[in-house]
Amino acid sequence: xxxxxxxxxxxxxxxxxxxxxxxxxxxxxxxxxxxxxxxxxxxxxxxxxxxxxxxxxxxxxxxxxxxxxxxxxxxxxxxxxxxxxxxxxxxxxxxxxxxxxxxxxxxxxxxxxxxxxxxxxxxxxxxxxxxxxxxxxxxxxxxxxxxxxxxxxxxxxxxxxxxxxxxxxxxxxxxxxxxxxxxxxxxxxxxxxxxxxxxxxxxxxxxxxxxxxxxxxxxxxxxxxxxxxxxxxxxxxxxxxxxxxxxxxxxxxxxxxxxxxxxxxxxxxxxxxxxxxxxxxxxxxxxxxxxxxxxxxxxxxxxxxxxxxxxxxxxxxxxxxxxxxxxxxxxxxxxxxxxxxxxxxxxxxxxxxxxxxxxxxxxxxxxxxxxxxxxxxxxxxxxxxxxxxxxxxxxxxxxxxxxxxxxxxxxxxxxxxxxxxxxxxxxxxxxxxxxxxxxxxxxxxxxxxxxxxxxxxxxxxxxxxxxxxxxxxxxxxxxxxxxxxxxxxxxxxxxxxxxxxxxxxxxxxxxxxxxxxxxxxxxxxxxxxxxxxxxxxxxxxxx
Numbered sequence: 001x002x003x004x005x006x007x008x009x010x011x012x013x014x015x016x017x018x019x020x021x022x023x024x025x026x027x028x029x030x031x032x033x034x035x036x037x038x039x040x041x042x043x044x045x046x047x048x049x050x051x052x053x054x055x056x057x058x059x060x061x062x063x064x065x066x067x068x069x070x071x072x073x074x075x076x077x078x079x080x081x082x083x084x085x086x087x088x089x090x091x092x093x094x095x096x097x098x099x100x101x102x103x104x105x106x107x108x109x110x111x112x113x114x115x116x117x118x119x120x121x122x123x124x125x126x127x128x129x130x131x132x133x134x135x136x137x138x139x140x141x142x143x144x145x146x147x148x149x150x151x152x153x154x155x156x157x158x159x160x161x162x163x164x165x166x167x168x169x170x171x172x173x174x175x176x177x178x179x180x181x182x183x184x185x186x187x188x189x190x191x192x193x194x195x196x197x198x199x200x201x202x203x204x205x206x207x208x209x210x211x212x213x214x215x216x217x218x219x220x221x222x223x224x225x226x227x228x229x230x231x232x233x234x235x236x237x238x239x240x241x242x243x244x245x246x247x248x249x250x251x252x253x254x255x256x257x258x259x260x261x262x263x264x265x266x267x268x269x270x271x272x273x274x275x276x277x278x279x280x281x282x283x284x285x286x287x288x289x290x291x292x293x294x295x296x297x298x299x300x301x302x303x304x305x306x307x308x309x310x311x312x313x314x315x316x317x318x319x320x321x322x323x324x325x326x327x328x329x330x331x332x333x334x335x336x337x338x339x340x341x342x343x344x345x346x347x348x349x350x351x352x353x354x355x356x357x358x359x360x361x362x363x364x365x366x367x368x369x370x371x372x373x374x375x376x377x378x379x380x381x382x383x384x385x386x387x388x389x390x391x392x393x394x395x396x397x398x399x400x401x402x403x404x405x406x407x408x409x410x411x412x413x414x415x416x417x418x419x420x421x422x423x424x425x426x427x428x429x430x431x432x433x434x435x436x437x438x439x440x441x442x443x444x445x446x447x448x449x450x451x452x453x454x455x456x457x458x459x460x461x462x463x464x465x466x467x468x469x470x471x472x473x474x475x476x477x478x479x480x481x482x483x484x485x486x487x488x489x490x491x492x493x494x495x496x497x498x499x500x501x502x503x504x505x506x507x508x509x510x511x512x513x514x515x516x517x518x519x520x521x522x523x524x525x526x527x528x529x530x531x532x533x534x535x536x537x538x539x540x541x542x543x
Contacts (some may be wrong), residue, residue: 199286203319253286260290261339268389270374283330294328299338302350335376348493406436
């Protein structure tokens, strides 16, 4: 039993030994394989390095060959260019030599021909002189015979014409009729042109007119039909004036309408006052109320015309005299060319234009009514004052008129767009009448046109909605502008007109500004953009 155990132990050790030998062999095989792999890797690297080196040498040899070939090509090209230049120089020299020889031969030939010609002329001088003498005598004889023949023919024809009184009478009558026809056609064409211009067109000085022309009737027949069938309107419809002025201009409208009905002579009117107070609007309404046409011209258009101003004035009044309904001629800014001739420095052309205007307005007319408008009536020439029958002063609107204007424009530009059509404007619920009264109090010193432009600004809300906040901002904008106007006028600075300033105020004023007392004031004129004034601050109380 013990021996079997020893044998088993020996066999186990033997198997362990064999396993160790087998493991050693495997390790040797692995080491050999690793050595072989390293050897192959090294050989591969050596082979790649050798291949790269050979490729580098090949590239260098190729570059050297290309460089040598390029040098050879450049050398060949240089030699070819030199050869071409030499050939060109030889050809040029040959051509120059040929031209020189040809020139010498030509000079010799010309010289020989000149000598031969001179010799022949010397030898034949007598014969040549005799030929010239014979030709001159023959030409003189021919001219004399021609003159004699022409004189005889003309004399016989004139004698026959004079002896035949029928031909003489017919010729004189034909020439007379021809002269009369040419003169008549020339003057008839001029008269017809002036007639057509007066009937179909309008003068160049007229900026706007309600007079219907043939061309306008053909272009807009529906519009012309509505105008012809429209009824007479109230002269003060849409015009807001003070009670005293309204009563006076209503009397003028009634008198003008009666003058039109009775076909009497129209009275000339001068309307003066600040701009934007309703002078042009009333003139249009007066013409429509009286059943007349109106034409509007500007005095500033006359001076630039120069010498053509006199002709333009005559064309204007000729055109006015052709009106069948009567024409209200409204001259805006009339003081621009109707200035005093004695004290004002005006050009000769403008003086002649003024004289033409005075000549055409020397007497009243039943064809047209003259209405002048001016901001400075004291600058008119004394002769203009003699032609004016009535003067009307259009002053700035007072509080009552301003409130009526604000309410009218609020209704026109806000309420109607919000309630009619596509409702492009939305209204919030607040006291509109109170807001209009506040704005009317703030717009002291503003004209009707400026209030109208302010009303147009009510439609520019970003959300197209007029809210209480937006109305308050507009009110504060008016207050701020008035404060800025006071400040600028006190410092002597140049201030923009209100229409130009409305567009600047939103960019100048901050949404909320603080005054000295720490109160929020959107319209404080002394705190604009934080700029302090050493004149002190007043509490902002809505003005």
